[in-house]
Amino acid sequence: MKSQLSEVKCAVLTAASIALCIVLPMAFHAIPNAGNIFLPMHIPVLLCGLVCGWQYGLLCGIAGPVLSAVLTGMPPAAVLPGMAAETAVFGIVTGIMMKMIHTKRLLPDLYISLITAILLGKVVSGAAKALLFSAGEYSMAAWVSASFVTAWPGLLLQLALIPAVTAALEKAKLIPARYPNQRGR
Numbered sequence: 317m318k319s320q321l322s323e324v325k326c327a328v329l330t331a332a333s334i335a336l337c338i339v340l341p342m343a344f345h346a347i348p349n350a351g352n353i354f355l356p357m358h359i360p361v362l363l364c365g366l367v368c369g370w371q372y373g374l375l376c377g378i379a380g381p382v383l384s385a386v387l388t389g390m391p392p393a394a395v396l397p398g399m400a401a402e403t404a405v406f407g408i409v410t411g412i413m414m415k416m417i418h419t420k421r422l423l424p425d426l427y428i429s430l431i432t433a434i435l436l437g438k439v440v441s442g443a444a445k446a447l448l449f450s451a452g453e454y455s456m457a458a459w460v461s462a463s464f465v466t467a468w469p470g471l472l473l474q475l476a477l478i479p480a481v482t483a484a485l486e487k488a489k490l491i492p493a494r495y496p497n498q499r500g501r
Contacts, residue, residue: 321491326368330376333360337380337403341390351390352462355470357381361403362478365410366429367491373407397448402441409433422486422494426479434471438463 321329340356351357361380365373381400385391391399413429442459464471485491 321368325491326372329368330364330372333364333376334380334383336360337376338384338387341384342388345390349466352466353469354473355467357384357399358403358406358470359474359477361406362410362430362433362474363481365407365433366414366426366478366482367485368411369415370408370411373411374404375407377403377405377407394448398441398444401444402437405437405440406433409436420495420498422483422498423479425494426482427475430475430478434474 337357337360340359341351344350344354344356357380361373361377364376378400381391381396381403385393385396410429410433413432414425417425417428419425419428438459442454442463445459446454448454482491486493
């Protein structure tokens with residue numbers, strides 16, 4: 317979609333996404349452990365990569381967690397490197413996948429891109445955490461628990477919300493239609 321979306325619109329959407337990376341977690345962290353369960357920072361990064369492309373997604377994926385940590389203390393310093401690596405991968409992979417995947421239907425393109433990005437981001441996050449913590453302190457069981465078991469509501473939220481928002485943005489003509497001559501998705 318980036319090739320049809322102006323650089324100015326992408327810059328504005330990226331800035332708004334970075335701002336959401338700061339504001340959404342603040343709202344969720346009012347509830348104990350809600351940030352780890354609902355993954356609010358991931359949503360704007362994934363959306364930015366999908367709509368604007370990998371360069372903007374990468375910028376959002378790095379700047380979002382870093383600015384949030386500086387301004388709000390969330391994520392904490394120990395969590396920041398793994399989260400920044402994960403969200404950077406989210407932004408890059410969604411942008412690249414949306415450029416590569418063309419099923420002729422918007423929703424399959426979105427789901428293939430999202431699922432690929434989420435899985436690769438989780439792998440990179442786990443590798444970063446394994447490298448940062450002392451040997452044996454971060455296990456495969458801890459990674460699976462944090463990435464999938466605890467976070468399943470957030471993963472479902474991402475898979476439900478992001479395609480719906482993207483389709484709504486297209487319908488409202490705020491972003492160009494991926495397949496303009498197609499009715500219904």
